[in-house]
Amino acid sequence: MTDKEKEEQRIYDKFKQKTWNEIKTNDSWAVFKIMSELVDGYEKMAKIGPCVSIFGSARTKPNDSNYILAEEIAFKLTQSGFGVITGGGPGIMEAGNKGANRGKGTSVGLNIELPFEQNNNPWIDADKNVTFDYFFTRKVMFVKYSQGFVVMPGGFGTLDELFEAITLIQTKKIGRFPIVLVGSKFWGGIIEWIKQILRDEYKTISPEDLNLFRIVDTADEAVAHLNKFYNKYKLKPNF
Secondary structure (H helix, E strand, C coil): CCHHHHHHHHHHHHHCCCCHHHHHHHHHHHHHHHHHHHHHHHHHHCCCCCEEEEECCCCCCCCCHHHHHHHHHHHHHHHCCCEEEECCCCCHHHHHHHHHHHCCCCEEEEEECCCCCCCCCCCCCHHHEEEECCHHHHHHHHHHCCCCEEECCCCHHHHHHHHHHHHHHHCCCCCCCCEEEECHHHHHHHHHHHHHHHHHHCCCCCHHHHHHCEEECCHHHHHHHHHHHHHHCCCCCCC
């Protein structure tokens, strides 16, 4: 079966008429699966201590400058007392866990079952590797147990994680924590679009919403912003 035929079959299966009993049974069992993922996540994550999440592309290769930069940021975070949380896969996620491991800090991996790209990287602490079927339960763990987000260049998944964090802070559903976007060349275009279209033309965000994140280009700048945030509010990174 070709990829196109497989995709068409998935669409057909998705919209195939189901009986009421099938719907009820599937949904009921999904609730238990969701509960088990949350319970397992809470039990493992409650013990990790102060951590910063690092997001970015799974496709970034080890010889890429962004991979090297992410590893350095993770290492420097551990030297400032933070552990590191990533999505547990390859690319930037691997770099984050590798840097945390090199710095002898906490190295957490929140894996997701995917048909491509995702697989566990070898730099995650053995007792801090959690696997999810559902993206939203995985996101709960990122937000609940992170004292900050470092966002490297990435794709749709990275943007999804970034804007969810910004939205939760903007709507005051969670307390504010620092969000650092690494790479002015990568982020410059979308930030200009946000300013010109969302803020100025359509007025769908407030001017102060642009203060919810900071763009940096170096590992030292990224870590300094996180430390400055906690020093400013006289807080220690904690849950």
